[in-house]
Amino acid sequence: MLKGDGHLSHDLDPLDQGPKDACGVFGVWAPGEDVSKLTYYGLYALQHRGQESAGIAVSEGTRILVYKDMGLVAQVFDESVLGTLRGHLAIGHCRYSTTGSSVWENAQPTLNSTDVGGLALAHNGNLINTGELAVRLAPGATRATTDTEVLTALLAQDGSRPIEDAAAELLPQVRGAYSLVFMNETTLFAARDPQGVRPLVLGRLERGWVVASETAALDIVGAVFTREIEPGELLTIDERGVRSRRFALAEPKGCLFEYVYLARPDTSIAGRGVQATRVEVGRQLAREHPVDADLVIPTPESGTPAAIGYAEQSGIPYGQGLVKNSYVGRTFIQPSQTIRQLGIRLKLNPLREIVQGKRLVVVDDSIVRGNTQRAIVKMLREAGATEVHVRISSPPVSWPCFYGIDFATRAELIAGSLTVDEICDSLGADSLGYISLEGLTQATTIPANRLCRACFDGDYPIPVDQDQVGKYVLEVKV
Numbered sequence: 284m285l286k287g288d289g290h291l292s293h294d295l296d297p298l299d300q301g302p303k304d305a306c307g308v309f310g311v312w313a314p315g316e317d318v319s320k321l322t323y324y325g326l327y328a329l330q331h332r333g334q335e336s337a338g339i340a341v342s343e344g345t346r347i348l349v350y351k352d353m354g355l356v357a358q359v360f361d362e363s364v365l366g367t368l369r370g371h372l373a374i375g376h377c378r379y380s381t382t383g384s385s386v387w388e389n390a391q392p393t394l395n396s397t398d399v400g401g402l403a404l405a406h407n408g409n410l411i412n413t414g415e416l417a418v419r420l421a422p423g424a425t426r427a428t429t430d431t432e433v434l435t436a437l438l439a440q441d442g443s444r445p446i447e448d449a450a451a452e453l454l455p456q457v458r459g460a461y462s463l464v465f466m467n468e469t470t471l472f473a474a475r476d477p478q479g480v481r482p483l484v485l486g487r488l489e490r491g492w493v494v495a496s497e498t499a500a501l502d503i504v505g506a507v508f509t510r511e512i513e514p515g516e517l518l519t520i521d522e523r524g525v526r527s528r529r530f531a532l533a534e535p536k537g538c539l540f541e542y543v544y545l546a547r548p549d550t551s552i553a554g555r556g557v558q559a560t561r562v563e564v565g566r567q568l569a570r571e572h573p574v575d576a577d578l579v580i581p582t583p584e585s586g587t588p589a590a591i592g593y594a595e596q597s598g599i600p601y602g603q604g605l606v607k608n609s610y611v612g613r614t615f616i617q618p619s620q621t622i623r624q625l626g627i628r629l630k631l632n633p634l635r636e637i638v639q640g641k642r643l644v645v646v647d648d649s650i651v652r653g654n655t656q657r658a659i660v661k662m663l664r665e666a667g668a669t670e671v672h673v674r675i676s677s678p679p680v681s682w683p684c685f686y687g688i689d690f691a692t693r694a695e696l697i698a699g700s701l702t703v704d705e706i707c708d709s710l711g712a713d714s715l716g717y718i719s720l721e722g723l724t725q726a727t728t729i730p731a732n733r734l735c736r737a738c739f740d741g742d743y744p745i746p747v748d749q750d751q752v753g754k755y756v757l758e759v760k761v
């Protein structure tokens with residue numbers, strides 16, 4: 284998110300994937316269980332949150348082993364690697380880089396040594412006072428190029444006290460978004476920033492405990508959801524059970540974009556399924572932006588629940604007009620020039636017999652730069668659609684995110700400079716309608732003052748010192 288470079292896409296770039304989340308985190312404390320495999324499957328369920336690198340740290344009580352590499356979870360780990368990662372507790376991470384570059388050194392979990400052993404840490408979110416924090420590091424303590432490495436080094440350098448105490452003192456001074464899982468040789472810790480921007484949940488196994496970014500990751504390892512970790516809460520998990528400590532007052536500002544796009548549809552946030560919220564958003568979208576049409580189709584997969592809701596509310600039939608190749612990922616071979624010109628067809632292809640001669644409503648979750656939607660409109664017209672009406676289940680994304688989502692700089696965001704009518708023209712659509720911020724907020728059932736909505740309204744709940752952010756980027760990235 285901070286880099287603002289390298290993501291300007293080719294107009295029809297099949298690898299332009301829209302907004303990307305920072306990361307997924309997972310932790311397990313469960314003697315007698317195969318914790319590395321549980322972590323593997325937990326990360327597998329969280330793969331959508333980060334696809335550049337994956338890693339697992341494990342301990343059997345005396346030392347921490349970390350294995351991490353670039354690539355998808357299933358590319359990084361196999362049976363033989365997992366077989367070497369034995370222990371009773373583990374943490375895991377899948378990453379999309381929002382600070383620091385996409386290189387092996389920046390993969391997580393990070394590992395630092397302390398006076399009494401090791402400390403491994405995995406982070407979802409983005410800190411906004413990293414430069415200020417980095418000044419406190421002892422010279423040569425770390426080659427930190429990410430906010431996460433600075434945080435790990437600071438926790439590790441205070442070796443005179445239990446990690447739990449060091450964390451409780453350090454975390455109130457850390458600003459930004461952080462859902463953390465960390466561990467020493469014997470104990471699992473989890474913490475969430477006072478605003479609770481990114482999700483983090485606790486689950487129960489028969490013989491232990493699990494912490495994960497989303498409830499869907501609990502389901503996949505057979506853990507029963509216990510509760511969300513509170514904003515400003517630090518958990519310590521060992522043979523004495525789960526202990527909770529509050530290091531800051533909770534000022535909840537959960538990320539609204541989790542509901543729109545980031546979280547899995549089978550995840551629950553604040554007791555409500557994300558799928559149900561997205562369907563309701565679609566219904567509201569139909570109420571706010573009705574249109575005469577023959578068929579409602581989603582941009583798969585993320586537009587699907589809102590398209591279902593739009594169809595239900597409007598009475599217009601729902602259908603699949605676009606087929607997605609789910610296997611187009613960031614780690615794939617760059618297409619040759621000829622294939623690149625086919626662009627988005629690598630990722631999405633229209634079903635000609637479904638869309639031909641139809642007035643279509645195309646429902647998508649968000650518009651960032653507009654390249655994908657422009658290509659979809661063109662492709663559907665070429666396939667014979669007579670009208671293409673675009674409906675978006677989030678308000679215009681007009682502001683960058685400083686809390687861990689890689690949208691783009693404001694200049695790259697199409698809604699940063701164009702009006703809705705101008706965007707409609709730019710996409711070549713017959714009409715364009717975005718859900719209102721109020722409509723989206725209502726569908727979540729969470730009060731507006733408990734949500735971060737900054738990418739839609741520019742009101743940043745954790746004040747961002749842009750100079751400070753820019754300065755640190757320069758220091759670490761040149």
Ligand code: SF4
Nearest residue numbers: 538539540684735738
């Ligand atoms: S700015 Fe947007 S994406 Fe970032 S945390 Fe806030 S709501 Fe979420």
